Amino acid sequence: MHDQQPEPAQQEDLFVGFANTLEFTRGEPDDQLPDADALLEWLREAGLLSNRARATESGRLRRDDQEAQRRLQRFHRLRDVLRSAADDLIERGDVGSARIRELNHILRHGLHYHQLHHEPGGARFAISQVGDRLDQARAAIAGSFAHFLAEGGADRLRICANDGCRYLFIDRSPTGRRRWCDMRTCGNQAKVARHRARARAAESGRTAPETQLD
Numbered sequence: 001m002h003d004q005q006p007e008p009a010q011q012e013d014l015f016v017g018f019a020n021t022l023e024f025t026r027g028e029p030d031d032q033l034p035d036a037d038a039l040l041e042w043l044r045e046a047g048l049l050s051n052r053a054r055a056t057e058s059g060r061l062r063r064d065d066q067e068a069q070r071r072l073q074r075f076h077r078l079r080d081v082l083r084s085a086a087d088d089l090i091e092r093g094d095v096g097s098a099r100i101r102e103l104n105h106i107l108r109h110g111l112h113y114h115q116l117h118h119e120p121g122g123a124r125f126a127i128s129q130v131g132d133r134l135d136q137a138r139a140a141i142a143g144s145f146a147h148f149l150a151e152g153g154a155d156r157l158r159i160c161a162n163d164g165c166r167y168l169f170i171d172r173s174p175t176g177r178r179r180w181c182d183m184r185t186c187g188n189q190a191k192v193a194r195h196r197a198r199a200r201a202a203e204s205g206r207t208a209p210e211t212q213l214d
Contacts, residue, residue, distance in 0.1 A: 014046065014144035015142070043137050082168075110138060112130060158171045162181075
């Protein structure tokens with residue numbers, strides 16, 4: 001028997017990685033972004049905030065707990081929209097107009113511009129990006145999904161067939177028939193479950209006549 005080869009690593013789209021910050025373990029949700037600090041760290045790791053910007057935003061939000069909660073809720077809402085849109089695509093092959101309007105609203109709030117200014121000392125120039133960093137990060141995630149839809153790959157979006165996992169992924173296999181996020185985990189679990197179900201059915205069929213004689 002040959003050892004099962006690991007699946008090749010695939011680059012994960014930004015919106016997919018963000019949607020999967022809501023993980024499921026045996027069907028129970030596990031939020032990987034429970035607070036503003038976790039959110040900022042995820043944005044930094046995703047390349048949406050620099051180290052300096054992360055520190056600045058962290059200090060600002062720690063001074064204003066209500067603002068921190070508002071910002072966190074906006075990102076959680078985007079995540080809900082992404083997962084709901086994925087459900088729509090998989091079940092109906094389309095995304096509802098209400099979700100598209102909400103995505104466009106998020107994209108508009110991410111508008112920014114560049115500004116030329118002197119660096120300290122006045123001898124050199126620099127260009128800085130002006131606008132709300134967190135709104136820009138949120139728009140970048142929404143934009144990742146918008147580009148994915150516009151480029152025609154929507155029919156390859158999948159939710160893992162393991163109901164206890166529900167991991168979002170893009171099926172880039174040649175056949176386009178992947179059902180599980182990973183064959184080594186969820187795929188094998190499904191195979192084991194089917195084998196056990198067949199074994200129980202076979203055992204039930206063998207014992208049925210004896211039960212009738214009792």
